Amino acid sequence: MKVTVIGLGPGGGADLTGRARAALEGCDLIVGYTAYIELVRPDFPEKAVLSTGMRREVDRCRAAVEAALTGKDVAVVCSGDSGVYGMAGLIYEVAQEYDPIEIEVVPGITAACGGAAVLGAPLTHDFAVISLSDLLTPWEKIEKRLSAAAQADFVICLYNPSSKSRPDYLRRACDILLREKAPDTVCGTVRNIGREGEEGQLLTLAQLRDTQVDMFTTVFIGNSQTKVLSGKMVTPRGYLQRGE
Amino acid sequence: MKVTVIGLGPGGGADLTGRARAALEGCDLIVGYTAYIELVRPDFPEKAVLSTGMRREVDRCRAAVEAALTGKDVAVVCSGDSGVYGMAGLIYEVAQEYDPIEIEVVPGITAACGGAAVLGAPLTHDFAVISLSDLLTPWEKIEKRLSAAAQADFVICLYNPSSKSRPDYLRRACDILLREKAPDTVCGTVRNIGREGEEGQLLTLAQLRDTQVDMFTTVFIGNSQTKVLSGKMVTPRGYLQRGE
Numbered sequence: 001m002k003v004t005v006i007g008l009g010p011g012g013g014a015d016l017t018g019r020a021r022a023a024l025e026g027c028d029l030i031v032g033y034t035a036y037i038e039l040v041r042p043d044f045p046e047k048a049v050l051s052t053g054m055r056r057e058v059d060r061c062r063a064a065v066e067a068a069l070t071g072k073d074v075a076v077v078c079s080g081d082s083g084v085y086g087m088a089g090l091i092y093e094v095a096q097e098y099d100p101i102e103i104e105v106v107p108g109i110t111a112a113c114g115g116a117a118v119l120g121a122p123l124t125h126d127f128a129v130i131s132l133s134d135l136l137t138p139w140e141k142i143e144k145r146l147s148a149a150a151q152a153d154f155v156i157c158l159y160n161p162s163s164k165s166r167p168d169y170l171r172r173a174c175d176i177l178l179r180e181k182a183p184d185t186v187c188g189t190v191r192n193i194g195r196e197g198e199e200g201q202l203l204t205l206a207q208l209r210d211t212q213v214d215m216f217t218t219v220f221i222g223n224s225q226t227k228v229l230s231g232k233m234v235t236p237r238g239y240l241q242r243g244e
Numbered sequence: 245m246k247v248t249v250i251g252l253g254p255g256g257g258a259d260l261t262g263r264a265r266a267a268l269e270g271c272d273l274i275v276g277y278t279a280y281i282e283l284v285r286p287d288f289p290e291k292a293v294l295s296t297g298m299r300r301e302v303d304r305c306r307a308a309v310e311a312a313l314t315g316k317d318v319a320v321v322c323s324g325d326s327g328v329y330g331m332a333g334l335i336y337e338v339a340q341e342y343d344p345i346e347i348e349v350v351p352g353i354t355a356a357c358g359g360a361a362v363l364g365a366p367l368t369h370d371f372a373v374i375s376l377s378d379l380l381t382p383w384e385k386i387e388k389r390l391s392a393a394a395q396a397d398f399v400i401c402l403y404n405p406s407s408k409s410r411p412d413y414l415r416r417a418c419d420i421l422l423r424e425k426a427p428d429t430v431c432g433t434v435r436n437i438g439r440e441g442e443e444g445q446l447l448t449l450a451q452l453r454d455t456q457v458d459m460f461t462t463v464f465i466g467n468s469q470t471k472v473l474s475g476k477m478v479t480p481r482g483y484l485q486r487g488e
Binding site: 007009013014015016017018019021022057058081082083084085086088089090091092093094095096100103105106107108109110113114116117118120121122123124125126127128129130131135136137141142144145147148149151152153154229230232234235236237238239240241242 | 265344372
């Protein structure tokens with residue numbers, strides 16, 4: 001009689017927290033997008049699952065709430081964090097249409113943190129997280145956020161930097177960032193975070209503009225202080241610069 | 245002969261990922277700020293530890309690198325994530341002063357994600373993370389980032405919103421945000437995330453301005469769409485609004 005929205009971390013498995021693992025062990029039914037169900041199946045092979053394809057988010061959340069109303073403990077699984085571009089918000093919204101149920105949110109390692117660890121330490125200072133997907137957000141709003149984040153010298157982490165229907169969005173985003181940030185700003189891309197074929201790459205903002213990435217990639221754009229140390233992307237917090 | 249920088253999540257214990265737990269189990273020495281060592285001691289009582297007080301970050305990282313150079317596998321522990329305002333960046337910087345060593349970064353649940361889960365789902369859309377501590381960052385830069393994030397309608401998460409020497413910083417930050425954001429913008433505070441006495445509170449931006457918080461609190465300021473649903477802070481991603 002409860003929905004628990006669980007962040008699996010980027011790759012599931014060893015990325016799961018103890019709390020996420022316990023919630024999955026205790027549930028009666030796991031609901032999620034097919035690819036995320038696959039992340040937990042190896043660890044919980046005996047659990048009942050209800051998986052749905054991409055872009056069926058509302059249906060999936062309704063199914064989870066309806067199953068909870070029949071008395072089940074339902075786990076809704078999300079890749080990365082349950083909140084950051086995840087299903088937690090939609091579960092709360094959808095649940096308004098039904099009798100009250102208990103909802104719990106269990107956080108997970110989001111791609112910003114998971115990808116940063118692969119690249120080094122790009123997020124040691126203030127940062128902005130922006131999705132380049134304009135399925136649900138007008139592109140003008142995305143542009144405004146890119147521009148504001150660049151002007152204020154945030155480190156920027158881009159989710160959903162590209163897809164088949166938006167092959168040029170990363171280039172468009174970089175063109176906006178290049179109005180404020182130097183072409184040699186240190187950037188990084190990470191593909192398949194926490195999964196087989198995990199791969200990080202460092203490059204300049206000018207190079208990033210001309211790089212094709214896919215939907216399994218998270219992109220990091222440094223601030224004016226970000227540098228390359230031992231092949232890693234590092235944004236200083238300022239401890240050494242303070243002259244301790 | 246290796247330094248692993250480990251994010252413990254907000255409270256350690258059940259917040260630890262499998263990867264963080266395995267790294268702690270495999271290490272010879274745990275290095276960290278005293279309060280963070282206390283988060284892992286119950287789970288790893290037999291491990292050697294080296295703890296230092298606040299603001300000894302550079303000394304702590306040097307000690308970790310030097311111990312690794314004597315052949316030890318050293319775990320440097322951080323509350324939350326290892327990268328976000330954590331020690332990963334400083335370890336890379338300090339390591340430049342020594343012979344090369346292997347460095348690995350293991351991410352953890354940062355307070356933005358952990359606190360968001362307590363409040364509901366405030367981070368379902370683009371967000372900016374800003375520390376209000378001006379120990380290492382000029383206040384003018386912090387002001388500029390607050391202003392830019394508010395103008396572009398980011399959800400904003402504030403780390404280090406207050407301390408004894410900066411009791412009025414949150415008020416000053418809210419005054420900047422109030423130039424762009426409505427006084428009834430939905431906000432939330434979370435204290436002691438993942439620890440005993442965990443406590444979330446929802447309030448408006450106008451109320452937040454007149455609220456005193458402590459250094460164990462993380463603050464969330466909604467975007468223009470953020471609302472209160474069933475007593476929780478929820479930022480819609482737009483699935484329902486799309487009219488699916």
